[in-house]
Amino acid sequence: MPKIIHYRDKCIGCGICFEMQPELWRMSRKDGKAVLLGAEEKRETDVLTVNKLLLQEAKIVAAACPVKIIKTVN
Template sequence: MMSRIIHQRKKCIGCSYCVEIAPAFWKMNERDGRCDLIGSDGRNGQFILEIFEDELRLNQRVSELCPAKCIRIE
């Protein structure tokens, strides 16, 4: 079963916890100091990436630690 990471990028404060925890999924955007969800599709201000079950736990941790609460897993 696939899950989705949903990133509300405008709410990102650029703390880079996501990049430190899961660098295969997240990178810092040097232009505006916010983090990007690598390989995601942008829709209505949200960036969405489907992930496999074995990638879920790592990204749940990212979601839990995000101080801006701009990352959620569905």
């Protein structure tokens, strides 16, 4: 299954992911970092299983991330 992986501890809170794909991302009011909605936390990373359509959109988001902390897995 396709997955989105987010290394939240390295997030700088720029908000690009939320702006580009608001159905999957929110910005935390607590620390200003991005939150991958519905993700399961695994060893300091957030992992979300998605369908192929969301994965294609997430690849664009991952490429736009200035610190490259969003990864996609087919």
